[in-house]
Amino acid sequence: MASLIVTGGRPLSGTIRVSGAKNAALPILAASLLAEGAVALYDCPRLRDVENMLAILRALGVCCSWEGEALLLDPSTANAYVMPQGLSKELRSSIFMLGPLLARFGHAVCTFPGGCEIGHRPIDLHLRGLAMLGVEIREEHGLILCEGRSMTGTDIHLDYPSVGATENIMMAAVRAEGETVIQNAAREPEIEDLQAFLRKLGYAVTGAGSSTIRICGSHALGAGEQPVGCISHRVIPDRIVAGTLLCAAAVAGGEITLKNAVPAHVASVMAKLREAGCTLSAEGDTIHIASCARPREIKLIETLPYPGFPTDMQAQFFTLCTIANGTSMIVENVFENRFKHGAELLRMGASFTQKDRTIVIRGVERLMGTRVVARDLRGGAALTLAGLAAEGETIVENAELIDRGYECFDGMLASLGAEIRRKDTE
Ligand code: EPZ
Numbered sequence: 001m002a003s004l005i006v007t008g009g010r011p012l013s014g015t016i017r018v019s020g021a022k023n024a025a026l027p028i029l030a031a032s033l034l035a036e037g038a039v040a041l042y043d044c045p046r047l048r049d050v051e052n053m054l055a056i057l058r059a060l061g062v063c064c065s066w067e068g069e070a071l072l073l074d075p076s077t078a079n080a081y082v083m084p085q086g087l088s089k090e091l092r093s094s095i096f097m098l099g100p101l102l103a104r105f106g107h108a109v110c111t112f113p114g115g116c117e118i119g120h121r122p123i124d125l126h127l128r129g130l131a132m133l134g135v136e137i138r139e140e141h142g143l144i145l146c147e148g149r150s151m152t153g154t155d156i157h158l159d160y161p162s163v164g165a166t167e168n169i170m171m172a173a174v175r176a177e178g179e180t181v182i183q184n185a186a187r188e189p190e191i192e193d194l195q196a197f198l199r200k201l202g203y204a205v206t207g208a209g210s211s212t213i214r215i216c217g218s219h220a221l222g223a224g225e226q227p228v229g230c231i232s233h234r235v236i237p238d239r240i241v242a243g244t245l246l247c248a249a250a251v252a253g254g255e256i257t258l259k260n261a262v263p264a265h266v267a268s269v270m271a272k273l274r275e276a277g278c279t280l281s282a283e284g285d286t287i288h289i290a291s292c293a294r295p296r297e298i299k300l301i302e303t304l305p306y307p308g309f310p311t312d313m314q315a316q317f318f319t320l321c322t323i324a325n326g327t328s329m330i331v332e333n334v335f336e337n338r339f340k341h342g343a344e345l346l347r348m349g350a351s352f353t354q355k356d357r358t359i360v361i362r363g364v365e366r367l368m369g370t371r372v373v374a375r376d377l378r379g380g381a382a383l384t385l386a387g388l389a390a391e392g393e394t395i396v397e398n399a400e401l402i403d404r405g406y407e408c409f410d411g412m413l414a415s416l417g418a419e420i421r422r423k424d425t426e
Pocket of ligand 1: 022023024026093119120121122123124125126127160161162163164165186311312334335336377378405
């Protein structure tokens with residue numbers, strides 16, 4: 001068990017480099033199965049979810065090792081397509097391993113991932129898309145058994161622009177004979193990064209970042225199509241880590257500068273921080289934020305698929321709104337159970353009303369530090385941010401949930417002047 005212990009009241013200052021994106025690294029790690037030779041990934045974040053994905057790849061026979069800043073992968077020894085059950089349950093997003101396993105082996109077996117703390121997380125769009133490529137799918141005893149030795153390209157229209165389903169279909173379709181067109185595809189930057197990686201492997205994938213992605217696949221693809229030698233790729237910066245740090249400065253007050261950021265990827269977050277009264281500027285890979293006075297109310301935040309306001313930033317802005325000068329509203333359109341941090345914020349003195357997926361938050365002058373419990377990754381980050389602004393000491397329990405998405409979150413905040421430390425108990 002781990003806890004973060006935060007003493008509130010200290011404004012943030014300084015400069016920090018944004019780490020590589022978890023949600024870009026995970027599908028790219030899965031896509032390493034589509035390489036014939038060695039791959040070197042740079043800026044892959046050292047997170048629990050990444051280590052879990054590496055454990056899954058090793059179980060499938062892929063050689064994985066950290067060499068300084070680089071993560072080296074060699075899929076040439078990959079020899080299995082049955083995902084280890086415990087690990088793939090622990091990392092539910094491993095469901096997008098189905099695509100690359102089908103592309104490499106023509107078969108894939110994984111555990112039904114089930115829900116998690118933020119929702120029941122269905123995978124119908126993944127399975128329907130794969131079935132449209134000609135994959136035969138059986139579900140039995142909690143397992144998903146896929147056979148796709150003769151996949152054929154086709155037009156797939158996603159009912160919802162699912163990030164994972166888009167990624168799964170992209171990776172399977174490279175070995176489907178002919179063209180696959182994904183309509184209503186997710187437009188997240190992480191999809192563009194996956195496309196960039198697949199193109200380095202020699203695959204013809206275009207359109208990522210738009211709603212229409214085209215993949216020209218072939219059964220014949222193999223070593224002959226791929227560049228010789230080690231293929232290297234740098235993972236894009238994590239826009240949610242960047243947004244979380246900007247929000248931390250808005251909550252705690254002060255001025256910070258982010259390096260290795262992509263301002264365009266956090267445009268919706270920056271717009272809402274300006275509405276809250278912060279001053280932001282951006283140039284190249286640098287974003288600067290200044291926030292001194294008490295945040296102003298934010299009339300409405302609606303979480304939406306990219307480029308709308310990201311659901312992964314909802315909890316952090318919930319915290320910001322609890323201390324804003326006025327009444328704010330948040331609507332969580334993406335996941336059905338993503339307000340668990342609210343109950344903990346109430347214990348810190350926050351005031352809000354919830355009706356289904358809508359929260360009306362009446363800002364208070366000050367939160368009070370106390371013992372709170374993280375229920376999910378982004379909720380844990382939000383409670384830590386609340387501790388920065390609270391009077392006295394806040395202890396955030398279950399901090400290992402935060403480790404899933406932030407490399408040393410306490411270290412990041414401490415480097416910006418926060419009074420925060422981690423306490424690990426057995
Ligand atoms: C990705 O999850 C991210 N995870 C999530 O980040 C992020 O919150 C989410 O995209 C939305 O941006 C990774 O990239 C590893 P979805 P994913 O499929 O792919 C419904 C974090 O904190 N849906 O776009 O699972 C689903 O129920 C995590 O870093 C179906 O109905 O998200 C949800 O309501 C949390 N059927 C909506 O779509 C399906 O087959 C969005 O899900 C798939 C999804």
